[in-house]
Amino acid sequence: MNRIEFTEEVIALIRAIPPGKVTTYGQIAAMAGHPRNTRGVVWILHACSESDDLPWFRVVNQAGRISLSPGQGHARQKALLEAEGVQFDRQGRIELRRYLWSPVAL
DNA sequence: GCCATGGCTAGTA
DNA sequence: GCCATGGCTAGTA
Numbered sequence: 566m567n568r569i570e571f572t573e574e575v576i577a578l579i580r581a582i583p584p585g586k587v588t589t590y591g592q593i594a595a596m597a598g599h600p601r602n603t604r605g606v607v608w609i610l611h612a613c614s615e616s617d618d619l620p621w622f623r624v625v626n627q628a629g630r631i632s633l634s635p636g637q638g639h640a641r642q643k644a645l646l647e648a649e650g651v652q653f654d655r656q657g658r659i660e661l662r663r664y665l666w667s668p669v670a671l
Numbered sequence: 672g673c674c675a676t677g678g679c680t681a682g683t684a
Numbered sequence: 685g686c687c688a689t690g691g692c693t694a695g696t697a
Contacts, residue, residue, distance in 0.1 A: 568691085568693095589676090589677095590675075590676055590677085591676065591677065594676090599690090601677095601688090601689060601690070602689085602690060602691080603676045603677070603689080603690085604673095604674065604675095604676070604689070604690055604691070605690070605691065605693095606675095606676090607674070607675050607676070608674085608675095608691080608692090608693055608694075609693090610675065611674095611675070611693085611694055612693065612694060612695090614675095621675095624675085625675095626675080626676065626677080627676075627677060627678090628677095631675085632675040632676080633675055634675080637675075638675090639675095642675095
């Protein structure tokens, strides 16, 4: 699989995340066939987040937290998720048991 | 060298 | 908190 294919697969997977659900960088990388290329997923998010109709904000880290730092869009991502009904606890964490998207396919 | 990650260890109470 | 990881890319001149 080359970079184009990986990118297309990652984009397709992100588009498939339903509203009110989230997934992690590592999960997307794994589902796209490159379990260790989480940084590649990060780059695609960065490059494409404002273009297309990508629900980039539905991707969080494995701890269930928003990885953006304050000032880099953290508040915006949180607001977008909350608008879909995703709840954060006092430490700004999402309960993944409840919100993690688990695709049936595979 | 740069990272919007992830997994694991050491050392303490 | 530390380190392995993977790709070289952040839209300009």
